[in-house]
Amino acid sequence: MAGCTDLPFRLLCREYGADLCYSEMIDSHGLVSQRQDCLELLHTTATEQPVVMQLYGNDPDIMGEAAAILSEHPIAAIDINMGCPMEKIVRTGAGAALMKNPRLAEKIITSVCNNSSKPVSIKIRSGWNQHTITAPGIAKIAEGAGAQAIAIHARTWSDGFTGSIDHEVILQTMKNVSIPVFVNGDITTHEQGLALFKKIGCAGVMIGRAALGAPWIFSKDVNPHPSMTYRIKALLRHLALAEIHLAPEPNLSKIRNHAWKYFRGAPTGPAIRKKIDATTTYSELKSFIDSLAERVFQQ
Numbered sequence: 442m443a444g445c446t447d448l449p450f451r452l453l454c455r456e457y458g459a460d461l462c463y464s465e466m467i468d469s470h471g472l473v474s475q476r477q478d479c480l481e482l483l484h485t486t487a488t489e490q491p492v493v494m495q496l497y498g499n500d501p502d503i504m505g506e507a508a509a510i511l512s513e514h515p516i517a518a519i520d521i522n523m524g525c526p527m528e529k530i531v532r533t534g535a536g537a538a539l540m541k542n543p544r545l546a547e548k549i550i551t552s553v554c555n556n557s558s559k560p561v562s563i564k565i566r567s568g569w570n571q572h573t574i575t576a577p578g579i580a581k582i583a584e585g586a587g588a589q590a591i592a593i594h595a596r597t598w599s600d601g602f603t604g605s606i607d608h609e610v611i612l613q614t615m616k617n618v619s620i621p622v623f624v625n626g627d628i629t630t631h632e633q634g635l636a637l638f639k640k641i642g643c644a645g646v647m648i649g650r651a652a653l654g655a656p657w658i659f660s661k662d663v664n665p666h667p668s669m670t671y672r673i674k675a676l677l678r679h680l681a682l683a684e685i686h687l688a689p690e691p692n693l694s695k696i697r698n699h700a701w702k703y704f705r706g707a708p709t710g711p712a713i714r715k716k717i718d719a720t721t722t723y724s725e726l727k728s729f730i731d732s733l734a735e736r737v738f739q740q
């Protein structure tokens with residue numbers, strides 16, 4: 442998830458039991474022109490393997506070049522983003538716009554597969570809108586072009602993040618291909634994820650938003666609303682990883698944005714968020730969390 446699944450957060454999710462994490466989406470043009478912000482997204486470590494890195498773009502040649510660059514990195518697979526709904530992305534024909542342009546999608550997938558020494562997967566939506574449900578057809582095209590797995594967030598571009606995911610489209614998509622299909626969307630607890638996995642019979646499930654501030658969602662038998670002590674310990678581990686793998690001061694806003702989410706649903710959550718939002722340096726943020734820990738751990 443753009444702005445969220447950086448290396449420290451992915452490592453934390455792996456520690457809590459996630460089998461596999463994805464990078465933030467990486468701009469293929471930026472990667473090919475060696476833009477610093479794109480190169481930074483390539484950071485990984487041996488301990489987080491296997492990791493998937495995700496590319497987005499609208500140009501088959503550039504996507505191929507970017508895939509060749511990614512192939513040189515110690516990653517498990519390259520994923521193609523075909524689900525991002527953001528205006529600035531779809532306007533260029535990339536992300537979810539590929540769900541209404543199967544020809545371009547095929548060219549991009551073929552180019553990425555031809556230029557990658559790693560397995561290639563695609564992450565799709567159900568389609569562009571309810572009149573253009575293209576997931577089953579695009580899945581078939583992707584399989585023919587060499588993709589080895591598919592993840593589906595079973596909403597259309599026009600659904601955005603509203604309504605529920607469409608089980609029927611998922612089943613049709615699975616029926617149309619023999620490569621593994623992973624299902625994504627609206628899983629808010631570990632049990633819900635397992636239930637969906639069993640109900641659909643898919644290769645696996647993927648969790649996005651519900652893991653933010655709650656990486657324990659990947660662990661079995663953890664209360665979905667854990668104690669303050671549990672939340673703070675998880676956040677302290679997140680901060681420790683951020684100190685090792687990110688430059689914390691320049692990334693303060695990103696870290697703050699993770700930090701307050703650990704207190705979602707807790708009675709004192711809103712007050713804690715205010716305090717976190719008011720911090721202006723990483724050391725201020727860290728001191729505040731340390732003082733909170735001291736108070737809570739003593740209770």
Ligand SMILES: Cc1cc2nc3c(=O)[nH]c(=O)nc-3n(C[C@H](O)[C@H](O)[C@H](O)COP(=O)(O)O)c2cc1C
Pocket residue numbers: 442443444445464465466495522524525564594625626627628647648649650651
């Ligand atoms: C802030 C944010 C950033 C996201 N960035 C990406 C991304 O870079 N690549 C991607 O495939 N999906 C991205 N997504 C979509 C999620 O991966 C996921 O498909 C969607 O949120 C539905 O799953 P969920 O209900 O588990 O969150 C993003 C979603 C959010 C909210």
